Amino acid sequence: MKYEAVIGLEIHAQLLTSSKAFCGCSTKFGAEANTQVCPVCLGMPGTLPVLNKKAVEFAVKMALATHCKINNKSIFARKNYFYPDLPKGYQISQYNEPLTQKGYIDIEVTGEKKRIGITRIHMEEDAGKLLHGETLEDEGFSFVDLNRAGVPLIEIVSEPDIRTAEEAVEYLKALRDILVYLEICDGNMEEGSFRCDANVSIRPKGQKEFGTKAELKNINSFRFVQKAIEYEIKRQIEVVENGGKIVQETRLFDSDKGITVSMRSKEEAHDYRYFPEPDLLPLMVDEAWIEEIKGTLPELPAEKRERFVREYGIPSYDAGVLTAARELANYYEESVRKYEGQGARGKGQEISSSKVVSNWVMGELLRLLKEDNRDVKDCPVSPEKLVKLIRMVDAGAVNLKTAKEVFEEVYKTGKEPDAIVKGKGLVQVSDEGTIIKVIDEVINANPKELADYRAGKEKLFSFFVGQAMKATKGQANPQVLNKLLKERLGK
Ligand SMILES: [Zn+2]
Numbered sequence: 001m002k003y004e005a006v007i008g009l010e011i012h013a014q015l016l017t018s019s020k021a022f023c024g025c026s027t028k029f030g031a032e033a034n035t036q037v038c039p040v041c042l043g044m045p046g047t048l049p050v051l052n053k054k055a056v057e058f059a060v061k062m063a064l065a066t067h068c069k070i071n072n073k074s075i076f077a078r079k080n081y082f083y084p085d086l087p088k089g090y091q092i093s094q095y096n097e098p099l100t101q102k103g104y105i106d107i108e109v110t111g112e113k114k115r116i117g118i119t120r121i122h123m124e125e126d127a128g129k130l131l132h133g134e135t136l137e138d139e140g141f142s143f144v145d146l147n148r149a150g151v152p153l154i155e156i157v158s159e160p161d162i163r164t165a166e167e168a169v170e171y172l173k174a175l176r177d178i179l180v181y182l183e184i185c186d187g188n189m190e191e192g193s194f195r196c197d198a199n200v201s202i203r204p205k206g207q208k209e210f211g212t213k214a215e216l217k218n219i220n221s222f223r224f225v226q227k228a229i230e231y232e233i234k235r236q237i238e239v240v241e242n243g244g245k246i247v248q249e250t251r252l253f254d255s256d257k258g259i260t261v262s263m264r265s266k267e268e269a270h271d272y273r274y275f276p277e278p279d280l281l282p283l284m285v286d287e288a289w290i291e292e293i294k295g296t297l298p299e300l301p302a303e304k305r306e307r308f309v310r311e312y313g314i315p316s317y318d319a320g321v322l323t324a325a326r327e328l329a330n331y332y333e334e335s336v337r338k339y340e341g342q343g344a345r346g347k348g349q350e351i352s353s354s355k356v357v358s359n360w361v362m363g364e365l366l367r368l369l370k371e372d373n374r375d376v377k378d379c380p381v382s383p384e385k386l387v388k389l390i391r392m393v394d395a396g397a398v399n400l401k402t403a404k405e406v407f408e409e410v411y412k413t414g415k416e417p418d419a420i421v422k423g424k425g426l427v428q429v430s431d432e433g434t435i436i437k438v439i440d441e442v443i444n445a446n447p448k449e450l451a452d453y454r455a456g457k458e459k460l461f462s463f464f465v466g467q468a469m470k471a472t473k474g475q476a477n478p479q480v481l482n483k484l485l486k487e488r489l490g491k
Pocket of ligand 1: 025038039150
């Protein structure tokens with residue numbers, strides 16, 4: 001029997017406000033434990049929460065960016081449960097009247113567009129954090145850090161529209177890109193400011209009813225999301241095929257073993273005994289404010305990607321890579337602007353100037369940034385320097401291979417590309433007399449290869465190119481070298 005998976009994701013995104021959702025405490029990450037707390041977020045009796053307007057604004061931004069309907073009136077509710085990291089004994093959340101609902105985003109998986117529905121985006125506060133004794137001295141103890149208690153979150157709940165682990169990862173990435181573009185969440189999965197739970201079930205292909213789902217928790221990287229879901233689908237199929245039944249439960253992903261393990265039977269909504277938060281008035285968001293927020297939205301990743309394809313004529317793949325982060329897209333656009341602003345390019349260029357820049361940014365630049373785990377805004381190669389270097393290739397001053405080495409040197413030292421080329425004597429040799437001399441030396445040194453080549457073994461041409469390149473330390477102009485070598489070899 002063929003099965004298909006049905007997957008829905010619940011994402012918690014920490015909003016980048018400077019203070020918490022219902023008090024004035026700082027939200028800064030990494031402070032000493034329990035230094036960013038006050039009677040409100042500690043849940044002391046007699047205190048009252050006051051809603052952070054910035055958090056609402058950020059939630060509205062996300063709703064607008066994901067085509068959600070915004071409810072002019074929404075209600076905060078208490079979600080009751082007991083855990084040492086939750087001092088109040090309840091979390092302020094939203095339940096049956098959330099701020100926004102019924103939206104979607106479009107994702108692309110293996111070249112095909114797919115629309116994933118968003119059921120709702122609601123506001124809530126985070127709980128604190130438990131630290132389980134990691135040093136020998138602390139072994140057997142657990143510690144509570146409440147700095148995170150009360151930090152504003154949005155929970156983004158998807159429709160069960162996702163069918164594969166790849167789609168889940170694409171959806172997650174797209175959502176994170178939007179949050180980061182909007183500058184309302186830093187999207188950092190390791191620090192927990194972007195967290196994902198996945199509801200996974202399977203059903204025979206063609207069946208309409210959903211199967212029983214398991215909720216996967218504790219997945220803190222895109223790679224783990226993929227692995228956890230793939231494992232879970234496989235596990236459920238095995239259970240069913242062996243005549244077993246899937247039980248509704250919460251499972252933890254064990255990233256060391258790459259498996260999911262049962263944690264507890266799944267809570268139902270009624271386990272939380274939701275009721276309207278009596279300390280907060282209904283949240284009223286009027287149309288004028290929504291319009292005002294709409295006016296502040298930047299160009300979002302999907303729009304930017306489409307514009308890059310349209311405006312720069314680059315492949316959709318390139319556009320996707322270049323627009324994944326706002327800073328990178330800006331870097332690219334500035335480089336193209338500078339490059340094209342300097343007039344006509346050198347002769348013999350087969351690809352467009354925007355594609356040339358794209359190749360450099362996607363190739364050399366991203367490779368080095370990735371190795372260093374560095375952000376593009378801290379990149380020592382400014383668009384000016386990149387364009388200077390590309391111009392040197394166009395002008396035949398250096399060949400592409402040398403240019404890549406120079407790029408790396410600029411990246412490491414921040415020096416000007418022409419200074420590096422001069423300093424290291426890397427100037428490309430285009431002078432025909434010099435190249436002919438080298439070619440003759442190479443031909444004389446390899447009589448057997450020459451005879452074989454002339455007898456029809458044309459593959460040996462690249463052998464001669466290689467030898468001549470080696471003799472010029474890679475600095476020969478490849479076009480000139482190829483032309484002269486063909487003449488000299490007599491073919
Ligand atoms: Zn506080």
